[in-house]
Amino acid sequence: MRSVGIFGIGSTAFGAASGGLLTLMCDASRQALEDAGGVRPVDAVVAANMGAVRVNRMSGIASALADRLCLVPAAPDTVENGSASGASAFKMGVLAVASGHYDVVLVCGGEKMRDLGAAEATDFIATVSHRYTEYIYGATLPSLAALFTRLHMQAYGVTREDLARVAVKNHANAALNPRAHLRKVVTLDEIVHGSRNPIVADPLRLFDCCPVSDGAAALLLAPLDRRADFERPPIEVAGVGHASAPHAAHSRPDMLSLSAVAEASRRAFDRAGLGPEDVDIAELHDAFTILEIAQSEVIGFFERGKGHLALRSGESQRDARLPINPSGGLKARGHPLGATGVSQVVEVARQLREEAGAYQIARPPEIGFALNLGGFSTNALATVLRRVG
Amino acid sequence: MRSVGIFGIGSTAFGAASGGLLTLMCDASRQALEDAGGVRPVDAVVAANMGAVRVNRMSGIASALADRLCLVPAAPDTVENGSASGASAFKMGVLAVASGHYDVVLVCGGEKMRDLGAAEATDFIATVSHRYTEYIYGATLPSLAALFTRLHMQAYGVTREDLARVAVKNHANAALNPRAHLRKVVTLDEIVHGSRNPIVADPLRLFDCCPVSDGAAALLLAPLDRRADFERPPIEVAGVGHASAPHAAHSRPDMLSLSAVAEASRRAFDRAGLGPEDVDIAELHDAFTILEIAQSEVIGFFERGKGHLALRSGESQRDARLPINPSGGLKARGHPLGATGVSQVVEVARQLREEAGAYQIARPPEIGFALNLGGFSTNALATVLRRVG
Numbered sequence: 193m194r195s196v197g198i199f200g201i202g203s204t205a206f207g208a209a210s211g212g213l214l215t216l217m218c219d220a221s222r223q224a225l226e227d228a229g230g231v232r233p234v235d236a237v238v239a240a241n242m243g244a245v246r247v248n249r250m251s252g253i254a255s256a257l258a259d260r261l262c263l264v265p266a267a268p269d270t271v272e273n274g275s276a277s278g279a280s281a282f283k284m285g286v287l288a289v290a291s292g293h294y295d296v297v298l299v300c301g302g303e304k305m306r307d308l309g310a311a312e313a314t315d316f317i318a319t320v321s322h323r324y325t326e327y328i329y330g331a332t333l334p335s336l337a338a339l340f341t342r343l344h345m346q347a348y349g350v351t352r353e354d355l356a357r358v359a360v361k362n363h364a365n366a367a368l369n370p371r372a373h374l375r376k377v378v379t380l381d382e383i384v385h386g387s388r389n390p391i392v393a394d395p396l397r398l399f400d401c402c403p404v405s406d407g408a409a410a411l412l413l414a415p416l417d418r419r420a421d422f423e424r425p426p427i428e429v430a431g432v433g434h435a436s437a438p439h440a441a442h443s444r445p446d447m448l449s450l451s452a453v454a455e456a457s458r459r460a461f462d463r464a465g466l467g468p469e470d471v472d473i474a475e476l477h478d479a480f481t482i483l484e485i486a487q488s489e490v491i492g493f494f495e496r497g498k499g500h501l502a503l504r505s506g507e508s509q510r511d512a513r514l515p516i517n518p519s520g521g522l523k524a525r526g527h528p529l530g531a532t533g534v535s536q537v538v539e540v541a542r543q544l545r546e547e548a549g550a551y552q553i554a555r556p557p558e559i560g561f562a563l564n565l566g567g568f569s570t571n572a573l574a575t576v577l578r579r580v581g
Numbered sequence: 582m583r584s585v586g587i588f589g590i591g592s593t594a595f596g597a598a599s600g601g602l603l604t605l606m607c608d609a610s611r612q613a614l615e616d617a618g619g620v621r622p623v624d625a626v627v628a629a630n631m632g633a634v635r636v637n638r639m640s641g642i643a644s645a646l647a648d649r650l651c652l653v654p655a656a657p658d659t660v661e662n663g664s665a666s667g668a669s670a671f672k673m674g675v676l677a678v679a680s681g682h683y684d685v686v687l688v689c690g691g692e693k694m695r696d697l698g699a700a701e702a703t704d705f706i707a708t709v710s711h712r713y714t715e716y717i718y719g720a721t722l723p724s725l726a727a728l729f730t731r732l733h734m735q736a737y738g739v740t741r742e743d744l745a746r747v748a749v750k751n752h753a754n755a756a757l758n759p760r761a762h763l764r765k766v767v768t769l770d771e772i773v774h775g776s777r778n779p780i781v782a783d784p785l786r787l788f789d790c791c792p793v794s795d796g797a798a799a800l801l802l803a804p805l806d807r808r809a810d811f812e813r814p815p816i817e818v819a820g821v822g823h824a825s826a827p828h829a830a831h832s833r834p835d836m837l838s839l840s841a842v843a844e845a846s847r848r849a850f851d852r853a854g855l856g857p858e859d860v861d862i863a864e865l866h867d868a869f870t871i872l873e874i875a876q877s878e879v880i881g882f883f884e885r886g887k888g889h890l891a892l893r894s895g896e897s898q899r900d901a902r903l904p905i906n907p908s909g910g911l912k913a914r915g916h917p918l919g920a921t922g923v924s925q926v927v928e929v930a931r932q933l934r935e936e937a938g939a940y941q942i943a944r945p946p947e948i949g950f951a952l953n954l955g956g957f958s959t960n961a962l963a964t965v966l967r968r969v970g
Contacts, residue, residue: 193681214712236823245661246635249716251708252663255959259711259828265844267823268960269669272634272661274641280658284673291680292582293821319640322648323603327638432682434625434656439648455654570644571657 197426200228276566278533366520373526433459586815589617589801665955667922755909762915822848
């Protein structure tokens with residue numbers, strides 16, 4: 193298996209986009225291609241997207257992307273893996289290069305869904321849940337997340353203030369990220385006692401939920417040993433891990449254990465020959481505030497049931513030992529579904545290159561970590577990245 | 582790069598299914614798993630599907646499939662690559678095993694779309710076309726195929742009878758295939774002079790078009806060198822090739838050249854160290870009758886402009902030198918979009934194992950070939966399979 197490197201990164205601003213889905217994906221892809229010094233040929237294009245078939249009335253969009261980027265006859269593959277589409281496409285790109293079948297692969301994730309009404313968007317996202325025991329009974333992602341949140345709060349003494357701390361931290365980070373969706377600094381007091389934080393699904397309030405975003409992100413992958421062909425040093429894909437959990441939340445022996453997250457992380461660390469203690473920066477899947485806390489424990493950054501204590505003591509701040517979501521996370525950077533998994537890897541790579549500008553973390557990092565979820569923690573992909581010479 | 586083998590195959594009957602999409606996909610998957618001797622663990626599940634997000638209100642269906650098959654924590658990936666979803670998922674499964682990242686991968690394609698009305702189905706399928714120069718002006722796949730057909734007929738002297746010969750041959754084959762959708766033998770006279778063959782898009786008539794089918798097919802992949810772990814000898818994946826063409830039909834320098842098909846086939850043959858002259862059985866993407874003729878030329882089975890002459894002389898009949906679509910092809914076996922690319926590989930493997938029963942080709946084959954298209958020949962994947970020991 194060949195070692196794979198990231199040689200180019202790109203991302204649009206997340207938020208409400210005026211252009212179409214393909215325009216977003218082309219913008220991000222062109223950045224990644226230029227960042228890689230315009231390398232040609234590109235052997236394959238892996239597109240990640242969740243909703244184009246329903247929302248944008250387009251299918252197999254990798255073909256359109258390859259065409260519009262003038263990369264024909266590159267091989268176009270399109271991945272729809274729910275909210276894990278981005279990391280799933282990234283994994284497939286990595287394995288395609290690792291296998292030796294392709295040398296240069298463009299991975300691009302994008303979503304354009306803010307044109308949907310709120311009810312339609314909620315229904316669309318709920319299609320990741322279990323069709324026969326959740327979806328058809330009206331379960332939505334916020335409602336499942338609310339159940340999970342209440343359970344976690346009761347088990348470990350997590351307070352509403354702890355949830356708010358995730359939002360406060362990630363909004364503060366996003367305020368420094370020019371590509372973030374929600375760039376507004378918020379205070380703990382505003383969130384906990386303010387009047388502009390209505391209940392979404394008790395105990396979750398507006399500031400516990402990520403926004404609905406448009407956006408795209410892209411990566412250029414090639415074998416690590418082709419680094420002489422590129423201007424800049426690569427970021428090594430040290431390990432990728434991927435696992436599933438029982439689909440319906442109620443059928444998991446311990447819902448709080450996030451077994452897919454635990455297994456995916458273990459696999460990624462094993463492949464990298466590293467552990468959670470080696471990580472210098474992490475982008476986690478905080479679609480809801482509780483998820484950052486729960487994931488930070490299950491991955492092994494903090495002890496089980498103590499993630500909120502680490503938040504209280506500031507250990508995951510941008511200038512602390514383990515910055516979590518310095519880009520703003522899904523909570524404030526935004527969550528364009530198919531783009532998210534790709535953008536997490538882009539943001540970790542940006543930090544490892546020390547090119548994050550105003551939101552660059554304080555200590556120069558060597559090892560980064562990203563976690564992307566599909567469904568309600570049904571499907572998890574973990575990635576370990578390493579800075580090389 | 583490790584050599585990859587097919588150790589298990591499965592397929593539902595194609596047609597109008599009473600069960601849901603997941604039931605179809607589970608049925609095909611269980612067949613493939615059983616055929617492989619119940620091998621465990623399965624490391625990853627790659628699901629192929631085009632319409633679930635829109636048609637069945639489900640997303641990231643590989644998670645649901647892994648769960649229902651009791652394969653958790655297997656890694657679930659879902660591919661939506663238009664009508665090439667099946668072969669695209671197969672390629673990703675092959676590369677994942679070839680890379681060494683996974684040992685045992687289940688690939689399952691499925692589609693459940695007959696519940697759609699005709700107008701909705703036509704619109705859904707048309708989303709593979711170019712959004713801004715085809716789709717929004719009302720281009721449909723039959724209308725694009727009609728333009729292509731007229732052009733090909735004029736260039737090479739292909740007649741309406743030649744188109745009908747594809748249907749006659751493939752219906753005759755499907756009549757012997759218990760899993761085929763249209764198992765009705767038809768005669769040249771019925772098609773050309775009969776009253777039950779209305780115009781769909783001139784010059785295409787009903788019998789020039791594949792049906793809208795429900796169905797699923799599955800494959801179990803593992804490294805070739807693990808054959809001692811399985812009861813039956815594997816079929817080797819000797820080569821996979823994949824390429825794109827300009828997306829809009831009008832922007833191709835020579836629409837008839839099917840450049841993606843030509844390039845994908847060349848790449849697959851190169852990797853296999855074989856050529857079209859070595860192929861003993863082929864499953865081609867005859868969504869419209871003209872496509873079997875045109876592909877048979879571009880792949881290199883017959884000279885350019887002479888595919889219809891080979892049909893006239895019977896060279897692609899089940900008992901001839903190069904049987905094409907002995908399963909009945911898309912035309913008569915049926916075309917459940919996301920399942921098609923997988924089912925083509927299943928059918929070629931079935932022939933190489935000499936297990937096709939009534940539709941087994943006359944001469945024992947060594948080398949098989951499958952071609953799956955995405956969009957209107959925008960995206961093509963070719964696979965060369967080889968019988969081993």
